[in-house]
Amino acid sequence: xxxxxxxxxxxxxxxxxxxxxxxxxxxxxxxxxxxxxxxxxxxxxxxxxxxxxxxxxxxxxxxxxxxxxxxxxxxxxxxxxxxxxxxxxxxxxxxxxxxxxxxxxxxxxxxxxxxxxxxxxxxxxxxxxxxxxxxxxxxxxxxxxxxxxxxxxxxxxxxxxxxxxxxxxxxxxxxxxxxxxxxxxxxxxxxxxxxxxxxxxxxxxxxxxxxxxxxxxxxxxxxxxxxxxxxxxxxxxxxxxxxxxxxxxxxxxxxxxxxxxxxxxxxxxxxxxxxxxxxxxxxxxxxxxxxxxxxxxxxxxxxxxxxxxxxxxxxxxxxxxxxxxxxxxxxxxxxxxxxxxxxxxxxxxxxxxxxxxxxxxxxxxxxxxxxxxxxxxxxxxxxxxxxxx
Numbered sequence: 001x002x003x004x005x006x007x008x009x010x011x012x013x014x015x016x017x018x019x020x021x022x023x024x025x026x027x028x029x030x031x032x033x034x035x036x037x038x039x040x041x042x043x044x045x046x047x048x049x050x051x052x053x054x055x056x057x058x059x060x061x062x063x064x065x066x067x068x069x070x071x072x073x074x075x076x077x078x079x080x081x082x083x084x085x086x087x088x089x090x091x092x093x094x095x096x097x098x099x100x101x102x103x104x105x106x107x108x109x110x111x112x113x114x115x116x117x118x119x120x121x122x123x124x125x126x127x128x129x130x131x132x133x134x135x136x137x138x139x140x141x142x143x144x145x146x147x148x149x150x151x152x153x154x155x156x157x158x159x160x161x162x163x164x165x166x167x168x169x170x171x172x173x174x175x176x177x178x179x180x181x182x183x184x185x186x187x188x189x190x191x192x193x194x195x196x197x198x199x200x201x202x203x204x205x206x207x208x209x210x211x212x213x214x215x216x217x218x219x220x221x222x223x224x225x226x227x228x229x230x231x232x233x234x235x236x237x238x239x240x241x242x243x244x245x246x247x248x249x250x251x252x253x254x255x256x257x258x259x260x261x262x263x264x265x266x267x268x269x270x271x272x273x274x275x276x277x278x279x280x281x282x283x284x285x286x287x288x289x290x291x292x293x294x295x296x297x298x299x300x301x302x303x304x305x306x307x308x309x310x311x312x313x314x315x316x317x318x319x320x321x322x323x324x325x326x327x328x329x330x331x332x333x334x335x336x337x338x339x340x341x342x343x344x345x346x347x348x349x350x351x352x353x354x355x356x357x358x359x360x361x362x363x364x365x366x367x368x369x370x371x372x373x374x375x376x377x378x379x380x381x382x383x384x385x386x387x388x389x
Contacts, residue, residue, distance in 0.1 A: 001130060003094055005054040006086025006119065008079045011352070011385035012045035013319075019046070019347035022154045022179070032184040033155045035212035039069050045389065046348060047075035048318050050382055051082055051118040055094065059129050062377050063122035063325075065114040066317040070264060070290055073114045081115035089119070094126045101295050113292040117316070120293020121325050121373070128372030135328040135372060139298055142331040145367045148174030148339040149360075150208075152315070155179045158196035165197045172363020175206040175338045177238070182214035190215075191228040198232060206259075206338050208236045208312075213264055215240035218248035218255075225256040232258070238285060239263040250280045261285050261312065261337070272300045276307040283337040284309055288325055289316035297329055310337035315344045320353035324375055327358040327367050340365075350385055354378035 020026065023040035024033030034040070051063040065082070067075045088107065089100050100123065104116055124135045136142045151173040153164055165176055178197060180190040194209055201207060215221045221240040229235050236259040241248040243264035253260040262281035266272055275281060284304045291297035301311050313330040316322045323342045330340040342358060342365060345351075356375035358365050368374025 001059070001093055001095070001126075002056045003053060003089055003092050004056050005052075006082065006090065007052040008082035008086070009050040009052060009382060009386050010075050010079055011048050011050055011350075011382060012388040013048060013348040013350050013385065015043060015046050016347055016349055022152065022347065024154070032181040034179050035181060035214050036069055046317070049075060049078040049082060049115075049118065050352070051122045053094070053119070053122040053126060055126060057130070059126050061094070061122035061124070061126035061129070061372065062321060063118035063120065063125065064318045064321045065118035066289060066322070068114060068289065068317060070287075071114045072111055078115050078118070081109065081112045082118060085115060085119050094123045095130075097123055097127070097295050101292075114289045114316075117289045117291065117293040120295055121288065121321075124294050125372035132371045134367070134369055134374055135294065135325070136331040136367065139294060139328070139332040142367070143334055144336070145331055145369075146364050147330065148172060148364055149343055150175045150177055150312075150314070150339050150341045151343070152341055153178040155181060155193065158193045161193050162196040162200045166200050169201060169205070172360070175208065176201065177208045177210050177341065180209050180211035180214065182211045182240075183216050183220075184214065187215060187220060187224045188228070191224060194235065195228070198235060201234070203234050206234050206236055208238050208261060208338070209240075210238045210263075211240050213239055213242045217241065218245070218251040221252050222255045225252075225258055229258065236261055236283065239265060243267070246274065246278065246280055250278055253279070253281055259283050259337075263314075266290070266300065269296060269299060269303070272303050276303055276309060279307075282309070283312055285312045285314050285337075286329070287314045287316050288322070288329060294325075294329060298332070301329075301333060305333075305335045308335070310335045312337035313340040315341035317344050317347075319348065320345045320351070320357045321373065321375065321377070324353070324357040324368070324373055327365060328373070331367055350381065352378050352381050352385065354381075
């Protein structure tokens with residue numbers, strides 16, 4: 001089997017009210033709801049790129065990438081990079097996934113993980129369809145094919161966040177990731193919100209505070225956690241300091257009883273090795289779009305698990321295609337830190353997945369057992385989304 005064509009298809013999604021709430025659209029002037037409002041607030045359309053890969057045997061694979069500040073990729077940049085990668089792999093066997101990633105590495109493009117991930121997902125979709133296997137079987141097999149979900153929550157007043165957590169619990173969500181803004185207001189204001197949530201969720205539900213690197217210094221974070229949450233076991237803190245402050249993250253991990261989660265600090269395989277060898281965190285957070293797809297995400301996962309670090313799989317912002325791809329990766333996690341983030345599709349009104357994919361039944365995600373991603377794409381809708389702008 002040979003790759004004959006790689007298409008990059010820019011699309012423009014219409015955001016839902018949940019999207020606007022999460023990213024702070026229309027917020028009160030002078031306040032902050034999300035650390036990345038500059039990218040995502042008050043947008044008319046959310047910009048993504050689909051990848052369609054065709055083969056000489058008629059098997060077609062689909063992937064998707066999102067424009068995002070974590071990978072420093074815009075929609076235009078994604079399209080250009082995917083087209084370059086496409087020229088690089090045309091004529092290759094899609095099953096030679098290691099050699100394909102090596103070819104990308106030899107282009108010496110720093111970053112571009114989202115573009116690489118979209119192609120990687122499409123290639124795994126092809127391999128799954130050709131072998132009649134779901135992607136999780138190609139990654140070593142599933143440890144779990146049914147699981148709960150993590151809820152990403154917008155920053156709001158303490159009572160509103162507590163009420164929101166109650167509603168999410170009723171829907172079957174098992175863990176929660178409230179967004180924080182740190183010194184843009186105050187660390188104690190963030191703590192007030194966390195306390196309100198912790199009071200209404202069961203002790204088995206993990207609350208992962210996510211300041212997106214905005215809690216200042218390691219000393220600031222340590223002081224707050226010891227003063228306000230010394231006896232709270234179901235609170236974790238994700239990447240409170242800047243991604244490059246590895247020593248600071250390690251200092252927090254050593255000083256506080258809560259689990260500390262490395263997220264933005266994980267830039268590539270080399271940074272994962274540093275985090276593991278220095279015991280910088282208690283858990284690692286992986287996203288397909290940040291890791292560069294299944295191939296390298298699996299390597300990072302196994303490095304963490306070899307060091308007995310639990311793994312959390314988080315969403316990559318896109319349609320049900322990306323949520324389903326996230327589920328395939330989570331299914332293969334051996335040391336599960338918490339249930340995955342898989343509901344970004346609720347933030348967009350458009351539904352480019354026509355059938356199949358991961359579904360929620362009785363509050364739990366159930367993974368498909370069909371080949372590849374296990375879903376069908378609505379190509380007519382994607383064509384319309386591509387003409388939206």
